[in-house]
Every structure is written in C-alpha cells, then in structure tokens.
Amino acid sequence: MSEPLSSRSSLSVHHLAVVVRDLQRAEAFYGGVLGLPVVRRWTDEAGAPRSVWLGLGGGAFLAVERVAADGPTRADEAPGWHCVALGIAPSEREGWRRRLAAAGVRIERESPYSMYARDPEGNLVALSHYPDEQGSTG
Structure with a gap:
C-alpha cells in the first residue's frame, strides 16, 4: 500500500x-x-x-x-506533448532572435510572449517570457 x-x-x-x-x-x-x-x-x-x-x-x-530506429513523427495538431518552452526575460527576446538567426534557426511563429523554432529533429521549442509581454517593464 x-x-x-x-x-x-x-x-x-x-x-x-x-x-x-x-x-x-x-x-x-x-x-x-x-x-x-x-x-x-x-x-x-x-x-x-x-x-x-x-x-x-x-x-x-x-x-x-x-x-x-527511424520512426514516425507527431504532427503538431495530434495529441501529445506539443513543445518544450524555455524561459527568457522579455528584454532578451531580440537578442535571442539574432542568436537563432545567426545559427540558421528559423523562427516559425510568434505570440506576444513566445517565439517558436524547431530543433534539428523537428521538435518544437519555444522561448517564452509569459506573463510579461515584449517591451513591458514588469
């Protein structure tokens, strides 16, 4: 027990x-x-x-x-873990944008709080600063 x-x-x-x-x-x-x-x-x-x-x-x-083993990959719309989100400060967002670009990593999409990119295997990785919006002082 x-x-x-x-x-x-x-x-x-x-x-x-x-x-x-x-x-x-x-x-x-x-x-x-x-x-x-x-x-x-x-x-x-x-x-x-x-x-x-x-x-x-x-x-x-x-x-x-x-x-x-090579295997199937999960479509973003399918059930399962969606992404890993790593925390950044809002003031670091543009620096991360430049760093990713310099490494040849494309930002796939953005929200007011997160930037989404893919690792070399195609897994979704977010850099996020929720609940602080970009440009806020909080």
Whole structure:
C-alpha cells in the first residue's frame, strides 16, 4: 500500500527527455545555440555516446537520448506533448532572435510572449517570457 500524499505535496519538473537520431546535432542546438550547460554524458555498452544531459536550472535537466530506429513523427495538431518552452526575460527576446538567426534557426511563429523554432529533429521549442509581454517593464 502506498503512503498517502500530503496536502502540501507538490510536483516539480525533474527532467524532460527528447529522443533524437543525431545526438551530435541535437547537442549542438541545445548546448551550442541555446547555451544549456552539459551536466552529464552517458555511453552505451560499446562506449558510444548514448545521451547527454543539459541543465535547465532549478535542478531540472533535459535528457537528449540517441535512438537508432527511424520512426514516425507527431504532427503538431495530434495529441501529445506539443513543445518544450524555455524561459527568457522579455528584454532578451531580440537578442535571442539574432542568436537563432545567426545559427540558421528559423523562427516559425510568434505570440506576444513566445517565439517558436524547431530543433534539428523537428521538435518544437519555444522561448517564452509569459506573463510579461515584449517591451513591458514588469
């Protein structure tokens, strides 16, 4: 029998994981373009790179996992996780726009609070500053 949850129990993000075919390209995007620091690297039984963990702040991390199989991708309109949104300050938005452009990463769409782009595998990544609109002082 499991212990009952405390009325004060809360969940937090421990880690997010994304599977990719090309670990090196994914690390170049998340670690290089987005600047997430490498926390740990993992290898498979043969000693080949299998996974890289990148820090997200607050103890959370992004696990980028290599897969060998090619498979279907989820359409944006289909049920399932939609994107990962990383927090930025409103004052950093234009700097991020320039950084993404310099890396050849196209901003796919925008809202008053977020810019959406794709990682090398086609996964949607947002840079978001909700609830502060661009140009606000809050």
